[in-house]
Amino acid sequence: xxxxxxxxxxxxxxxxxxxxxVVVWNLKSLEEAKANNSPEIRMIIKEADSKxxxxxxxxxDKELTPSSGDIHDYMSMGRYWWPxxxxxxxxxxxxxxxxxxxxxxxxxxxxxxxxxxxxxxLALAYYLTGNEKYAEKxxxxxxxxxxxxxxxxxxxxxxxxxxxxxxxxxxxxxxILDTYSFFEMLDAVEILxxxxxxxxxxxxxxxxxFKTYVNWLQTAPVAAEEQAAKNNHGTAYDVQLVRYAxxxxxxxxxxxxxxxxxxxxxxxxxxxxGSQPLELARTTGLGYSTFNLTHxxxxxxxxxxxxxxxxxxxxxxxxxxxxxxxxxxxFVNKPQSSFPYQQIKDWEGVQEKLRWQLYRVDKMLRKAExxxxxxxxxxxxxxxxxxx
Numbered sequence: 001x002x003x004x005x006x007x008x009x010x011x012x013x014x015x016x017x018x019x020x021x022v023v024v025w026n027l028k029s030l031e032e033a034k035a036n037n038s039p040e041i042r043m044i045i046k047e048a049d050s051k052x053x054x055x056x057x058x059x060x061d062k063e064l065t066p067s068s069g070d071i072h073d074y075m076s077m078g079r080y081w082w083p084x085x086x087x088x089x090x091x092x093x094x095x096x097x098x099x100x101x102x103x104x105x106x107x108x109x110x111x112x113x114x115x116x117x118x119x120x121x122l123a124l125a126y127y128l129t130g131n132e133k134y135a136e137k138x139x140x141x142x143x144x145x146x147x148x149x150x151x152x153x154x155x156x157x158x159x160x161x162x163x164x165x166x167x168x169x170x171x172x173x174x175x176i177l178d179t180y181s182f183f184e185m186l187d188a189v190e191i192l193x194x195x196x197x198x199x200x201x202x203x204x205x206x207x208x209x210f211k212t213y214v215n216w217l218q219t220a221p222v223a224a225e226e227q228a229a230k231n232n233h234g235t236a237y238d239v240q241l242v243r244y245a246x247x248x249x250x251x252x253x254x255x256x257x258x259x260x261x262x263x264x265x266x267x268x269x270x271x272x273x274g275s276q277p278l279e280l281a282r283t284t285g286l287g288y289s290t291f292n293l294t295h296x297x298x299x300x301x302x303x304x305x306x307x308x309x310x311x312x313x314x315x316x317x318x319x320x321x322x323x324x325x326x327x328x329x330x331f332v333n334k335p336q337s338s339f340p341y342q343q344i345k346d347w348e349g350v351q352e353k354l355r356w357q358l359y360r361v362d363k364m365l366r367k368a369e370x371x372x373x374x375x376x377x378x379x380x381x382x383x384x385x386x387x388x
Contacts, residue, residue: 027127034128041128048125051118052137056144057111058151064107066159067169072152075159075171076109076178077101083164091165098283098344109178112153115145116181123188126195135195138188139202146209147202155213158222173225176217177236183298186247210244214253217241231278232292235265239299246302258303262313266296270319274327285341287350289328293357296321300364311364325361325370328354332373352379 033041059074066073079100083090104110122138125131144151160175189206192198217223217240226237238257245254269276269292279288300310300321314320331339332354336347343350355377358370 030124030128044121045125045128048121048134051121052133054118056115056118056141058115058144059108059111059153060151061111062107066162068158070154072154073159074108074112074153074157074178076107076161076175077104078161078163078172078174079104081163089165093164093166098342108153112145112178113181115141116185119185119192120188123191127191132196135192136197138192139195139197142189142192142206143202147205152209155209156216156220158220160222171222173222173227173229173237174233176223176226176240177233179213180236180240183240183243186243189247207248211248211250214241214244214248214250217244230268232288232295235269235292235295235299238265239295239302242299242302246305251306254302255306255308258299258306258308258310261299261303262310262315265299266310266313266321267315267319270321270324272317272319272323274319274323274325276324276327280341283342283344284346284350286328286331286339286343286354287346289324290350290354290357293321293324293328294353296324297357297360297364311361322361325358329358329370329373332358333377 030041060071062071062075064075065071066075078093078095080095080097081093082096082099082101084092084094118141119138122134122141126134126138146152157175157179158171159169160171160178162169162171162175189203193203217227217237223237226233228234229237238261242254242257245251245257269278271277276289276292279285279292282288296310303310311321314323332351336343355374359374359378362368362370
């Protein structure tokens with residue numbers, strides 16, 4: 001998934017709204033940049049312009065059909081799984097942690113990301129310009145993915161991150177991480193509600209899709225695997241479920257998960273020194289620790305809209321999100337030799353991602369605790385933020 005850090009400049013500045021049922025981007029920040037005609041705003045609009053004439057690749061366009069026989073079922077392949085060259089047919093595939101198999105490009109993972117990113121970019125351009133052409137394209141893309149019977153995705157991830165030769169073609173719990181792309185996209189949907197192009201029928205249809213997906217997340221055997229995960233996958237499961245519950249106005253479910261998040265995720269994954277052992281055990285330990293921190297902060301922002309403070313939540317022995325931040329800070333703007341674990345690729349890229357999270361924490365704390373680590377260093381260029 002290609003994300004634009006200049007958009008993150010605004011989407012990370014999230015405000016809370018305790019009277020609404022949704023999480024929203026910081027539109028005040030966008031308005032200020034718009035008034036100043038900042039180059040970042042011009043780049044957002046340029047990005048949206050590039051998407052106006054693009055046709056989405058959908059789940060029905062993939063080369064393979066899931067074992068269900070239904071092409072509308074989303075299907076992806078485990079990123080780090082490769083053919084076993086000791087076998088004539090290469091199956092079952094074997095795992096090479098941290099090394100991505102290019103075969104993943106043949107299925108639905110990248111089309112889903114491209115779809116979500118297109119809606120975000122177009123919705124922001126609509127907000128900034130008031131031009132309905134951006135909203136019309138964004139709504140058309142939403143209909144393609146969630147509503148139109150010929151192209152829509154079924155609301156399940158039964159075939160996410162499959163592994164050839166394993167589990168008879170069924171997916172794994174890890175595949176649910178693929179739909180994290182919908183997390184920020186739903187903030188874009190909130191913007192589109194003000195456009196002429198987005199009807200109440202469209203809104204209800206998309207809400208119905210997510211209601212069905214929320215039910216699937218809570219009942220499907222594949223989803224149960226992800227819910228039980230002890231690492232970043234379990235964190236991302238909770239974050240997604242809360243976001244979709246908020247979107248479908250199921251605040252009771254959202255509050256239940258958010259209230260239990262510290263005990264179920266933070267205090268079990270963060271050690272007293274702030275380290276995240278299950279992430280550090282990976283071949284890209286700093287990357288995965290930063291990745292999981294991003295999920296922690298996503299949940300903290302949503303929880304605040306529900307009047308739950310997770311950012312400052314602390315276990316009796318000191319475990320907390322901020323303790324995890326302080327552990328990672330020691331490696332910011334340092335050479336790779338300073339890191340006592342593995343990071344087999346993209347050291348500089350992970351540094352940039354971590355600096356963005358420090359910037360984000362400062363905005364959430366409303367004071368510049370970590371500014372010295374990111375001041376004058378944040379980039380406004382495209383960067384690949386997928387670590388899984």
